[in-house]
Amino acid sequence: MNRYSNDREEPRIQMLVSGTKPRKRLTREESRAQTRATLIAVGRRHFLSYGLGGAVAEKIAEDAGYSRGALYSNFDGKEELFVAVIQEEQARHLNFFRALLKDEPSGKKRLKKMRDAIANLMTDHDWIVLRAEFEVGALRSECIRKSFVEVHRQQLRDGSELVKDLLRSPEVTSRLKPDDFITVIINLAHGLAVTQRILGAELSQESTRSLIQSLFNHLLSTE
Numbered sequence: 393m394n395r396y397s398n399d400r401e402e403p404r405i406q407m408l409v410s411g412t413k414p415r416k417r418l419t420r421e422e423s424r425a426q427t428r429a430t431l432i433a434v435g436r437r438h439f440l441s442y443g444l445g446g447a448v449a450e451k452i453a454e455d456a457g458y459s460r461g462a463l464y465s466n467f468d469g470k471e472e473l474f475v476a477v478i479q480e481e482q483a484r485h486l487n488f489f490r491a492l493l494k495d496e497p498s499g500k501k502r503l504k505k506m507r508d509a510i511a512n513l514m515t516d517h518d519w520i521v522l523r524a525e526f527e528v529g530a531l532r533s534e535c536i537r538k539s540f541v542e543v544h545r546q547q548l549r550d551g552s553e554l555v556k557d558l559l560r561s562p563e564v565t566s567r568l569k570p571d572d573f574i575t576v577i578i579n580l581a582h583g584l585a586v587t588q589r590i591l592g593a594e595l596s597q598e599s600t601r602s603l604i605q606s607l608f609n610h611l612l613s614t615e
Contacts, residue, residue, distance in 0.1 A: 428466050430456045432480055435473045440518055444474050444525045471529070475539040478526055482543060485513060486550050493554070499561025500614045506558060507612075511604040514581040515597050520589055523582055548574055555612070563614045573611055580607060 418426065434456040438447040449470040453463040467473040492509055496502045513519060530540035551574030558564050566573055581604045588600040 424466070427458060427462060428476070431458065431463055431466060431473060432476050435470070436477045436480075436522075439474055439477060439525060440521055444470070444529050447474075449473070471533065471536055474525070474529065475536065475543075478522060478539075478543060481519065481522060482547065482550075489554055493557065499558070499563035502561065503558060503564055503612065503614055506554070507605055507608040510577060510581065510608060511601040514585045514604055515588070515601050517589065520582070520585050524586055547578060551578070558612070564612065565615055566612050568611055576611065577604075577608065 431452065435447070435452050438452050438455070442448075447470055449463055450460050452470065452473070453460050456463075463473070467476065489506065489509060492505050493502050496505065526536070526540060526543075529536040531537070548571050552570035555566065555570035555573055559566060559570070568576065584600055584603060588595045588597060
């Protein structure tokens with residue numbers, strides 16, 4: 393066996409001895425998905441720190457470990473990246489709510505879990521900032537406004553399905569139709585949470601959570 397063969401064989405032998413396996417080569421689709429996921433995660437941090445207006449696409453790409461071209465080959469620009477951040481947040485929230493309600497048979501307990509989870513989400517600092525940035529962006533940009541409308545409609549569909557699921561229990565009653573309930577909860581609770589973040593100690597986070605829970609209880613309750 394020549395020297396070249398030994399040099400190539402040595403890393404493989406070391407991996408066999410150590411028990412490690414060679415890293416699987418990613419497909420083109422997997423590599424693209426990984427790039428998008430990394431850009432979305434880093435973009436999320438930048439949008440939280442600098443806002444949509446202050447974030448810089450090139451800096452996001454750099455901090456993510458990619459070139460400017462990599463970002464623009466996956467997104468039209470920082471606005472589309474921002475919308476992708478929002479959409480990922482929405483999907484994560486929906487999956488959390490579905491998992492929360494999945495294995496709980498009691499209508500009363502399911503309702504309480506849903507109420508408390510909504511109060512926690514609406515008073516989460518990161519979500520307050522991202523949602524507020526989305527609203528401001530929609531007021532200033534027609535492109536973002538269209539994305540906001542699409543996301544809002546998806547929220548209504550997803551949220552309505554969750555409420556309909558809750559209402560399958562004979563214990564649970566609603567003062568509003570599912571779509572109307574979600575519209576009220578999203579907008580009133582978010583507006584209250586934004587005000588709390590601005591006022592600070594004058595309106596505590598715990599008081600805000602309590603107010604959102606009270607609103608929820610008034611609209612959706614158990615007999």
